[in-house]
Amino acid sequence: xxxxxxxxxxxxxxxxxxxxxxxxxxxxxxxxxxxxxxxxxxxxxxxxxxxxxxxxxxxxxxxxxxxxxxxxxxxxxxxxxxxxxxxxxxxxxxxxxxxxxxxxxxxxxxxxxxxxxxxxxxxxxxxxxxxxxxxxxxxxxxxxxxxxxxxxxxxxxxxxxxxxxxxxxxxxxxxxxxxxxxxxxxxxxxxxxxxxxxxxxxxxxxxxxxxxxxxxxxxxxxxxxxxxxxxxxxxxxxx
Numbered sequence: 001x002x003x004x005x006x007x008x009x010x011x012x013x014x015x016x017x018x019x020x021x022x023x024x025x026x027x028x029x030x031x032x033x034x035x036x037x038x039x040x041x042x043x044x045x046x047x048x049x050x051x052x053x054x055x056x057x058x059x060x061x062x063x064x065x066x067x068x069x070x071x072x073x074x075x076x077x078x079x080x081x082x083x084x085x086x087x088x089x090x091x092x093x094x095x096x097x098x099x100x101x102x103x104x105x106x107x108x109x110x111x112x113x114x115x116x117x118x119x120x121x122x123x124x125x126x127x128x129x130x131x132x133x134x135x136x137x138x139x140x141x142x143x144x145x146x147x148x149x150x151x152x153x154x155x156x157x158x159x160x161x162x163x164x165x166x167x168x169x170x171x172x173x174x175x176x177x178x179x180x181x182x183x184x185x186x187x188x189x190x191x192x193x194x195x196x197x198x199x200x201x202x203x204x205x206x207x208x209x210x211x212x213x214x215x216x217x218x219x220x221x222x223x224x225x226x227x228x229x230x231x232x233x234x235x236x237x238x239x
Contacts, residue, residue, distance in 0.1 A: 001208065002215035003232055004048035004077060004194065005039045005222055007032050007068075009061050011053065016220055019129070019138065019168060022056045028223045036068055042229035044074055048217050051080035054087075057139065066094035079127045079164065081139070085115055092123060100127040100164050104140040106151040116158035125162030125194075126155040130181070136168055152189040163191040164217065170198030177204050183211040202227050202235045209236050 007014055010025050014035050017025035029035050039047055049068060054060040069076050075097035082088060083105035091099055101124060106112055115124065128148045129136045135151060137143035152163050165185055167178035177198040186193040192214035199205065199218045208216045222229060 001213065001236055002046055002194070003044070003205075003229070003236070004046050004215055004217040005042075005044050005229055006048045006050065006196075006217050006219035007035050007039075008050040008052055008219065009064060012061065012064060014223075015052070016223070017052055019136075022052060022058065025052070032064065032068060033071060036072055039229060040072065040074055043233050044229060046075050046077055046215075047072060048077045048079070051078065053080075054082070055080035055138070057081065062090060062094065065091065065096065069095035069097075077125070083111070085111070085118060088115060088119060088124075092119060098123055098125055098162065100125045100162075101155075101160075102140075103128045103135050103137055103143060103146070103148075103151050106154045107140070107142070107146070109154060112154060112158050116160060121159035121161060124160050125164055126152060126160055126191075127164040127166070128152065129166045129168055130178075131168045149185055149188045152185060152191055156189050156191050161192050162194065162214070163189065164194045164196055166196040167198065176200055177208060177216065179204075179207045179211050179213070182208075182213055186211075186213060200226055202231060205232055205235060 014029040014032050015025040015027055051061045077098040078096045079100035083102045088099050130148050135143040135146040135148055165182050170178055175198050177195050182193050182195040194215040196217035199221050
């Protein structure tokens with residue numbers, strides 16, 4: 001099981017933001033490079049970065065992401081409003097090791113096929129936000145017409161193996177991850193499912209590992225000192 005400590009970036013700073021209101025983001029650290037260094041020093045094997053500016057359509061942090069990648073001795077996984085081939089190519093050229101495509105990419109089967117043909121399967125993943133059992137998207141009005149497993153199967157059919165799934169009712173609430181829902185998606189799709197949202201303690205990480213999931217993205221729990229990254233690695237048998 002992989003642990004993905006998360007760095008969510010808005011205007012060059014590390015923050016936590018709701019899906020609906022970027023203006024009220026909580027500042028966690030002014031320096032993403034310092035946070036990256038802390039994660040690496042603690043033994044991180046991956047770091048998960050989210051470009052919130054791109055996700056909200058208010059700009060992008062590509063230059064900063066490229067600088068983080070250059071500095072990082074461990075692979076960077078990036079998400080945040082990504083489904084166009086030109087954007088993926090730019091970020092891959094910048095050194096991002098895995099780009100998480102937004103769920104909208106899976107709506108267009110031709111686009112998904114082109115992306116899978118253009119980029120190696122292991123450098124792409126699919127990110128799906130889930131609300132009330134349906135896909136949720138800020139910029140895609142028809143997202144709610146889809147079940148997450150249907151989009152995930154489309155990605156899997158194109159050789160994309162990694163699925164990052166966020167249950168929005170749990171995200172940022174420190175109330176426990178939706179392990180059951182993530183495990184069901186893994187069983188239904190055969191993908192390597194990384195669970196995001198709600199991780200609140202070491203017992204939660206143990207449940208994720210016991211369910212056979214591929215990984216967990218952890219943000220707020222680390223920044224608000226529910227546990228340290230070293231403690232997280234120590235509690236997992238396969239970290």
